[in-house]
Amino acid sequence: MAKGDRKRALRGRAGRMQGGRGSGRASTGQVRLWGRHAVEAALKNPARVHRKLWATREGIDSLDGELPPDFPVEFADGPDLARLVARDAPHQGLVLECAPLEDMHLDEVLSGDPARPLVVLDQVTDPHNAGAILRSAAAFNACAIVTQDRHAPPESGVVAKSASGALEIVPWVRVVNLARALESAAEAGYWRIGLAGEAEATLAEALPAGPVALVLGAEGEGMRANIAAHCDALARLPISDAMESLNVSNAAAIALYAITTR
Incomplete structure (x- = not known):
């Protein structure tokens, strides 16, 4: 059985993919997350609306779950991902752009x-x-x-x-x-x-x-x-x-x- 076959489906909701490569800054009103634990938790959170995932192949393989087939992913090398996040941030091959969480009262x-x-x-x-x-x-x-x-x-x-x-x-x-x-x-x-x-x-x-x-x-x-x-x-x-x-x-x-x- 292939590694991916043993993984659960990630529950995150993908937003519509817009534009091409990232500019290094999150779009207006968006939040950019990085690192395996932060990205994986956001992908599993059904309250999140996701815009795009930049990732290395190794980063995708590290996720506990499988992305929906139509999820907007752009594969990139580590140095390219480093330009999308804070200086020296440990992105671990995963950078996710998504909407902020809704306000809680x-x-x-x-x-x-x-x-x-x-x-x-x-x-x-x-x-x-x-x-x-x-x-x-x-x-x-x-x-x-x-x-x-x-x-x-x-x-x-x-x-x-x-x-x-x-x-x-x-x-x-x-x-x-x-x-x-x-x-x-x-x-x-x-x-x-x-x-x-x-x-x-x-x-x-x-x-x-x-x-x-x-x-x-x-x-x-x-x-x-x-x-x-x-x-x-x-x-x-x-x-x-x-x-x-x-x-x-x-x-x-x-x-x-x-x-x-x-």
Whole structure:
């Protein structure tokens, strides 16, 4: 049996192929993803509308699944693909151009399973951190991440690569007013815990038995005062005095583990 015969069909919806070779920039309103995990997850996500896939033969063979027969694919060499993505980005022979995911509303996630934590990010603007937090959110079954539209990275190939497929799994809710979103979370029964190095209580001491909204601020500045004021409790991770703080994505992973195993 040929290798391709053993693969499942990829569920992605192909958009109509337009134009020829890529210009090195995504088309207006499109997102360009790269790397096997990010591209494969996007192809398997039925909510994605795909425009075009650039790939090496090896890249296609690495996919867990088969593309629809009419999927718009253009085969290219590795150096050609490198011109389509961010400098030195590890594309792994796959570059996918697709439409961004549709907006998700906060009410849609707050009405879900209350046992799943909600992750709220205040001014975490680095796309690598946002992607890593998405990956941890998927690993520890968070219901969504919530960010303020003006203080968060856009959906991008860097976020998707750092998320290693989690961008397609974890809902990302973008809101205009983060404080108001925290008020809505409280009304839905979530206990809002903000991570802050100066807090007296540790996270283990502050964790309740019920639903949790974990609030994290940007590295260095931390949470804004107004966001901290909208938390029910502030808590710290019990790290050694030898280190001042943790990277926000590492802190998110540890906190989500603690919430999951309380």
